[in-house]
Amino acid sequence: MAKKRGNALEEHEKRKLTKQNLSKLGGIFRFILPYKLNFFLGMLFLIFSSLTLLTFPYVAGKLIDTASGKTWLVDDINGIAFILLGILLVQSIFSFFRVWLFAKVSERSMRDIRISLYSKLVQLPMTFFDKRRTGELISRITADVSMLQDTFSTTLAELLRQIITLVAGVIFLMMTTPKLTLFMLATFPVLVIIAMVFGKFIRKLSKETQDELAAANVIVEETLQSIMTVKSFAGEEYESNRYRKGLNKVVVVALKAAGFRGAFISFIIFALFGGIVAVMWYGATLVASGDMSVGDLVSFVLYTTFIGGSIAGLGDIYGQLQKAIGSSERVLEILGEAPEVSTADFQKVPMEGKVSFRGVRFSYPTRPEMEVLKSIDFEIPAGEKVALAGQSGAGKSTIIQLLLKFYPIDKGQILIDGKSIDTWNLKQLRSNIGIVPQEVLLFGGSIKENIAYAKPDASEEEIIEAAKKANAWQFISKFPEGMETKVGERGIKLSGGQRQRVAIARAILKDPAILILDEATSSLDAESEALVQEALDELMKNRTTIIIAHRLSTIRKVDRIYVLKEGEIVEEGTHEQLALQEDGFYANLVRLQFAE
Ligand code: ADP
Numbered sequence: 001m002a003k004k005r006g007n008a009l010e011e012h013e014k015r016k017l018t019k020q021n022l023s024k025l026g027g028i029f030r031f032i033l034p035y036k037l038n039f040f041l042g043m044l045f046l047i048f049s050s051l052t053l054l055t056f057p058y059v060a061g062k063l064i065d066t067a068s069g070k071t072w073l074v075d076d077i078n079g080i081a082f083i084l085l086g087i088l089l090v091q092s093i094f095s096f097f098r099v100w101l102f103a104k105v106s107e108r109s110m111r112d113i114r115i116s117l118y119s120k121l122v123q124l125p126m127t128f129f130d131k132r133r134t135g136e137l138i139s140r141i142t143a144d145v146s147m148l149q150d151t152f153s154t155t156l157a158e159l160l161r162q163i164i165t166l167v168a169g170v171i172f173l174m175m176t177t178p179k180l181t182l183f184m185l186a187t188f189p190v191l192v193i194i195a196m197v198f199g200k201f202i203r204k205l206s207k208e209t210q211d212e213l214a215a216a217n218v219i220v221e222e223t224l225q226s227i228m229t230v231k232s233f234a235g236e237e238y239e240s241n242r243y244r245k246g247l248n249k250v251v252v253v254a255l256k257a258a259g260f261r262g263a264f265i266s267f268i269i270f271a272l273f274g275g276i277v278a279v280m281w282y283g284a285t286l287v288a289s290g291d292m293s294v295g296d297l298v299s300f301v302l303y304t305t306f307i308g309g310s311i312a313g314l315g316d317i318y319g320q321l322q323k324a325i326g327s328s329e330r331v332l333e334i335l336g337e338a339p340e341v342s343t344a345d346f347q348k349v350p351m352e353g354k355v356s357f358r359g360v361r362f363s364y365p366t367r368p369e370m371e372v373l374k375s376i377d378f379e380i381p382a383g384e385k386v387a388l389a390g391q392s393g394a395g396k397s398t399i400i401q402l403l404l405k406f407y408p409i410d411k412g413q414i415l416i417d418g419k420s421i422d423t424w425n426l427k428q429l430r431s432n433i434g435i436v437p438q439e440v441l442l443f444g445g446s447i448k449e450n451i452a453y454a455k456p457d458a459s460e461e462e463i464i465e466a467a468k469k470a471n472a473w474q475f476i477s478k479f480p481e482g483m484e485t486k487v488g489e490r491g492i493k494l495s496g497g498q499r500q501r502v503a504i505a506r507a508i509l510k511d512p513a514i515l516i517l518d519e520a521t522s523s524l525d526a527e528s529e530a531l532v533q534e535a536l537d538e539l540m541k542n543r544t545t546i547i548i549a550h551r552l553s554t555i556r557k558v559d560r561i562y563v564l565k566e567g568e569i570v571e572e573g574t575h576e577q578l579a580l581q582e583d584g585f586y587a588n589l590v591r592l593q594f595a596e
Contacts, residue, residue, distance in 0.1 A: 021325045022321075022325070024325050024328045024329055024332060025151070025321075025324060025325060025328050027328060027332045028113070028148055028152075028328045028331065028332070031109040031110075031112050031113050031116075032105060032109050032152060034108075034109070034112075035104070035105040035108055035109055038101045038104050038105045039101070039102075039105045041097075041101050042097075042098050042101035042102045042105065042157070043157075043160065045094045045095075045097040045098040045101065046094075046098045046157050046160055046161055047160070047164060048094045049091050049094030049095045049098060049161075050160075050161045050164040050165055050168075051164065051168065052087055052090050052091045052094060053087070053091045053165075054164075054165065054168050054169060054172070054306070055087055056084065056087050056088070056091075056302070057298075057299040057300075057302030057303045057306065058172070058299050059080060059083055059084055059087065060084060060298060060299055060302055061293075061295035061296055061297075061298045061299025061300070061302075062074075062080055062295055062299075063077055063080040063081065063084065063295070064294055064295035064298045065293050065294065065295030065296070066080055066295075068293075068294055068295070070293065070295070098157065102152070102153045102154070102157055103153055105152065105153070106149045106152045106153035107149075109152065110145050110146075110148065110149040110152075113145050113148065113331065114141055114145055116335060117140065117141050117145070117331060117334055117335065118141060120334055120335055120337065120339065121137060121141075121334060123339035123340055124334075124337055124339060124340065125339075125340045125406070125407075126401070126406040126407055127365045127366070127407065128337060130364065130365070130366045131366060133218070134221075135217065135218060135221045137334075139214075140330050140331060140334060143327075144326075144327035144328075144330050144331050145327075145331065147323055147324055147327040148324060148327050148328060148331065150320070150324075151320065151321070151324040151327075155317055155320045155321060155324065158313060158317055159314070159317045159321075161310075162310035162311075162313045162314050162317065163310075163314075165306055165307065165309075165310040166307055166310045166311065166314070169303050169306050169307045169310075170185070170307065172303065173300065173303055176296065176299075176300075177286075177292065177296060177300055179286070179291075180279065180282060180283055180286065180292070180300060183278075183279070183282055184275065184278075184279055184304060184307075187275055187278065188311070191271050191275075191311070192311070194267065194271075195264075195268065195311075195312075195315050196315075198260065198263070198264040198267070199264075199315055199318065199319065201260050202257060202260050202261055202264060202319075203319055203322065205253060205256055205257035205260060206257050208253045208257075209250060209253045209254045209257055212246070212249045212250040212253055213250050215246055215249075216243060216246030216247050216249075216250060219239070219242050219243050219246050220243065223239045223243075268312055272305075272308045272312070275304065275308060276301060276304055276305065276308075279300065279301060279304050280297070280301060283297040283300060283301070284297070340426060341426055349428065350513075351416065351417060351428075351432040351513035351514070352382040352417045352513060353382040353383065353416075353417070353432075353513035353514045353543060353544035354379075354380065354381055354382045354415075354416065354417050354418065354544070355378075355379075355380040355403065355414075355415075355416055355514060355544060355546070356378070356379045356380070356413075356414070356415040356416075356418070357376045357377060357378050357379075357399070357412070357413075357414055358377055358412050358413045358414075358415070359375050359376075359377060359411060359412035359413070360373055360375070360376040360377075360402065360409050360411070360412035360413070360414060361373060361374060361375055361376075361409065361410045361411035361412055362398065362402060362407070362409050362410050362411075363410060364398075364407065365407065371567060372395050372398050372567050373395050373398055373399065373402075373567045373568075374566075374567045374568050375411075375412070375568070376395075376399065376412070376567075376568070376569060377569070378562055378569065378572070380544055380546070380560075381544075382417075382513070382544055383542060383543065383544055384544060384545075384559045384560070385540060385544075385545040385547070385557070385558045385559050386545070386546055386547070386558055386559060386560045386561070386562060387546075387547045387548075387549040387554065387555045387558045387560075387561045387562070388546065388547070388548050388549065388561075388562050388564060389549055389555060389561055389562070389563050389564070389586065389589060390563055390564030390565055390589070391565070391589070391593070394564040394565055394566060394567070395564050395566075395567045396548045396564055397518070397548065398567075399546075399564075400435075400516050400518070400546065400548070402414060403421070403433065403514075403516075403546075404429075404430060404433060405421050405422075405426060405429060405430075416429070416432075416514070431454075431510070431512070432512050432513045432514060433512050433513075433514045433515075433516065434454075434507035434510045434511075434512035434514070434515045434516065434539075434543075435507070435515075435516045435517075435518070436500070436503050436504055436507055436515070436516070436517050436518065436536070436539070437503065437518050438518040438519065438520050438548075439520070440491065440496075440499040440500050440502070440503040441490050441491060442487045442490060442491030442494070442499060442502060442503075443487075443490075443491075444486070444487070444488065444489050444490070445486065445487070446483065446484045446485060446486055446487070447467075447476055447479075447482075447483050447484075447485050447487060447502060448463055448483035448484060450487060450491070450502055450506065451463050451466060451467060451472075451483075451502060451505045451506050451509060452509065453506055454506050454507070454509050454510035455509050455510060458509055460483075462509060463483065463505075463509065464483070466505040466506075466508040466509040467483070467502075467505045469505070469508050469535070469538050469539075470501045470502070470504040470505035470508055470535045470538070470539070471501055471504075471531040471532070471534055471535040472498070472501035472502055472504070472505045472535070475498055475501075487499075487502075495528070496520075496528070497525070497528030497529070497531065497532055498528075500520070500532050501531065501532060501535055504532070504535045504536060504539050505535075507539055508538070508539055512543065513543060513544060514543065514544045514545075514546070515539065515540060515543045515544065515545045515546070516545075516546050516547075516548075517536065517540075517545060517546070517547040517548065518547075518548045519547060519548060519549055519550040519551055519554060520550070545558075549561075550593075552590065555575055556575045558574075558575075559574070560572060560573065560574060561573065561574065561575060561578060561586065563578065563585055563586045563589065565585060570585050571584060571585055571586050
């Protein structure tokens with residue numbers, strides 16, 4: 001907790017409104033640039049409406065003076081009342097255009113920011129995602145961009161409006177009643193200093209509240225993501241308690257913040273009206289001695305409330321801008337990340353499918369001290385089927401991830417068709433490698449969209465053909481909506497075996513030179529199992545296939561097995577050769593893991 005508090009302070013310090021920090025908002029400003037005409041017009045209307053409203057107290061004072069027998073340009077109180085209504089009307093029309101124009105700019109530019117962020121995010125390398133939580137990334141696209149939207153549609157406009165009101169109001173008062181104005185201004189610095197001290201505490205505490213709330217949100221996110229696990233462990237009550245504890249922490253900090261805020265608000269109200277009392281008292285003595293008219297006093301008091309209001313408003317805006325700087329930092333950070341190299345359009349050139357690993361060493365960037373692969377060497381001729389075997393954590397999936405170039409390797413070389421994967425166009429490389437994962441997760445759309453994911457321009461016939469080869473057509477054609485059937489979020493409306501066959505159809509349509517099969521550990525019912533197996537056999541034909549094997553039946557059929565132990569290949573050969581080595585690592589593994 002102490003550390004967290006330290007962080008909150010640090011964060012807070014970082015976001016002081018220094019020039020450097022404000023330039024971060026400037027970084028966002030480039031998204032406003034395409035809509036600069038509307039932005040400029042909005043600013044213009046804002047200036048007009050503020051200036052128009054500033055004439056209101058002056059004319060109101062004249063109304064009172066005219067009522068008490070003095071003369072002005074317009075000599076009757078009805079006329080002046082109409083002028084006052086006119087001022088309000090013009091001001092409202094200007095305000096409408098200001099709000100509309102700023103909304104136009106901010107809605108469009110924030111859409112642009114979200115698109116840029118999203119496009120950037122999906123292009124970022126795996127290392128980036130290893131280091132960050134999904135929820136945090138989502139909140140950058142949603143909450144942070146909304147914060148910026150408020151800033152550019154309202155906060156900046158308000159800032160300008162308050163500054164105009166403050167400066168023009170003070171200038172006007174100095175010109176008309178300098179004595180009273182100086183008296184009023186003398187009380188301001190005290191108020192401002194007290195407000196700033198309060199403001200600092202409140203901001204620090206509300207940052208802490210946000211941190212605690214974010215921590216509580218993570219609990220919800222995790223629970224919903226693994227709701228099946230939670231249920232299977234009857235963990236509902238445990239999770240509710242965990243969430244309650246998290247929320248209780250929020251309440252404690254939030255109440256502390258509320259205490260400060262309450263004190264602050266009552267202080268401001270007291271100070272504001274106290275100031276008005278002081279001004280009225282001093283003004284009344286001036287009126288009594290004949291140095292000031294009643295009307296001037298009325299307009300003076302009105303100006304004082306305007307000015308007081310804008311000073312209070314500026315305090316709020318200060319806090320808002322600090323938050324906006326935090327948001328722009330987080331948004332710009334992602335926009336500034338380097339994407340994976342070249343996923344640009346490419347010509348699909350044929351790949352033979354020969355895969356070679358030569359002296360490959362690797363540690364995950366998030367755990368550089370742990371070497372996951374220690375000098376891996378193998379050569380898979382095009383069209384061969386091999387299996388990777390070994391206990392969990394041996395490095396099998398890592399080998400696949402490196403082949404897909406999800407991470408850069410530390411030493412050695414990975415070659416396809418004799419060419420280093422660094423020289424292959426990234427998109428071309430990946431479009432030539434098909435994967436049927438252990439746990440198939442489909443996208444929320446239709447079966448058709450899911451199959452065509454690998455080839456969005458595929459014809460209806462091609463998709464059906466792929467579905468037939470994948471043994472998926474039997475069940476798809478039985479659905480009333482056929483291929484248009486929606487699979488539900490992550491494909492939950494299909495059974496495990498059906499999802500696998502959709503994934504196989506997808507891979508068939510992709511037609512890759514190299515195929516990766518990550519076998520499911522849990523077996524399906526016998527009938528689905530047979531259908532899936534048949535579909536896989538069809539898919540594997542004429543393709544280099546690397547299987548992360550969990551079944552004896554699979555491992556028996558492959559041309560060669562590589563047995564991995566703690567990041568090294570300890571044995572290789574066919575099942576027959578390896579199983580014969582009585583006390584070999586593989587023979588043991590078979591006894592322990594593959595005994596069916
Ligand atoms: P296998 O597929 O054989 O079960 P993996 O290749 O998944 O093994 O894992 C090998 C080692 O790498 C394990 O110790 C695992 O904890 C570690 N590891 C896997 N993925 C990551 C990752 N994204 N970041 C850091 N370490 C990882």
